[in-house]
Amino acid sequence: MNVHEYQAKELLRAYAVKVPQGSLATTPEEAERAAREIGGPVVVKAQVHAGGRGKGGGIKLVGSPEEARDAAKGMLGQKLVTPQTGAAGKLVRRVYVEAATSIDRELYLGLLVDRATETIAILASEEGGVEIEVVAAKSPEKILTIQVDPLVGLSDYQIRNLGFALHLSAKQVGSLVPLLRALYRIFLEKDASLVEINPLVVSGDGVVPLDCKLNFDDSGLFRHPDIQDLRDPDEEDPREREAKEYDLSWVSMEGNIGCMVNGAGLAMATMDNIKLCGGEPANFLDVGGTADAERVSHAFRLILEDPNVKAILVNIFGGIVLCDVIAEGVIEATKTVGVKVPLVVRLDGTNAEQGREILKKSGLNITSAEGMQEAAERAVAAAAS
């Protein structure tokens, strides 16, 4: 789960991290008032879940409250397009007005779980303010890494090593130590999956987090109601959000063949095979290991909400999921939801025979396929006709 910059900075403040003074505004007038209260030059920042905001005009440095109002007016209610939003852009509903910071240098700081070493890795670079992936691709030697044993925790000497390697002065290192300690605590205590400060600016004798991106481990959210409250449903794909409510795993794609599969690996493989057969999947959908008729019905509704869908492929390999139950669900759904596009169903595994029999007897226009290859070929053909 992602949160906005202003929410991330509130969390930093709660952990006693010094961040520039700032406040949230939803109207140009609020932005003007906020700028007046802060005094001096401020930065107006569009609050959307996407990086590269500066490139899209979503970050503006202004000298007066009036200019802050105008900058906010230019962003609020508009779609912000950045390299990470795609062409459609993201609607800006809020701006964050923040005191401007004098910048001597821009650094990068990130905390994440390193899957290869199974430690918490802290990455830092003197090449801040740009995407770290770009730095990693172009000049990997400019990224410094320290690994933290989760049972030992982060030691001060590791922070000092990092600070001096970043060519910080002794005083600046002195301000990095409490900052990084706090970030590490946030990472662990809040089940974060990414804590990223980009840029971390060197300003006078200290370092200041200018931007902050926080991602949280969805599996850890159950123990953090405070973090759950930060969820902004407006930032999520509406169908992904709806799917989540029904315990379905969904990712929207751009093709025209709707997919309903049990199991994430099989769902990905089904999409891959559609593509190999010359078609394009409209979605990734894992109905899960315990799918029942009701969930299948919700799944169908979601698929059919996509006007691009020209055919539906159901690929079920029954394990815990029983094929006859899925077949009943398919029939129920076609009746209640009204499936008007060709439907190709492949059932295999537990109770597959019974399931196929149920579909056959239903008299509905359902193409039964033998094996996943035939299923994909038929769905692609159906979508093309």
Add this chain to the structure above:
Amino acid sequence: MSILIKKDTRLLVQGMGRVGQLHASLSLEYGTQVVGGVTPGKGGQSAVGVPIFNTVQEAVRETGANTSVVFVPPPGAADAILEAADAGISLVVVITEGIPVRDMLRAKTALSGSPTRVIGPNCPGVVAPAERVRIGIAPYSIFKPGSVGVISRSGTLTYEAVDQLTRLGLGQSTCIGIGGDPIPGMNFVDLLPLFEQDAGTKAVVLIGEIGGTAEEEAAELVRKEMTKPVVAFIAGRTAPPGKRMGHAGAIISGGKGTADEKIKALNAAGIAVAESPALIGATLRQAAPDAK
């Protein structure tokens, strides 16, 4: 022959709820020695014909269990792993999906150097057909005794692959689902050498997916240490970057962990990678004509 489990595997079910009981009975049906269950507070009762204990320690003492399967819900699942290890269980198979990464990181670090092996979490389990041992949730009817080893990050895609093998007359020595989480217990690189040493295994199917670098590491190990044929399939060629594809670990992040990178690494190590998921069995047959 098999790896990790065999006829004398004495299985304990941690989390004897509805799902735990269902799969305990299916494993018993298959011929697996399920010797007990653990649900704190339910000690002294019994379910599906086996006794339930309050603690793993007590269960081990009373039943001689050496292996456990974890169905405990996410908040207590990592604790269940540590409890099993502390009680001397040598193999813990974790079915639970949705364990916080932080908990697995801590549990794995705590178990480094311990003799206890962990499979999963978020996995379908382990099956050794000739030994009649089924641990987890896989539908046992698709398996057939034979000489192909299977290691997979997926659940139902593993069933698909096993089904293809069985229909081609290719039986399996041991099938292991290592799970779809970012921090798994045993990984490809831990299991491939066991198959290399296992006299009953002639070839190995490796099923990977996007996210992380486990397949690249496996490719390196196969190139250096494996003499037996290995074939692979990688799911997620069509997956968009930055999106979690169902499994917590199946995500292309920062442009890394793509299917194409993995396929390239596997091919470079001489591993045949099935183009289509429908050709996993056929690819194995071609690479290992003497497997059966």
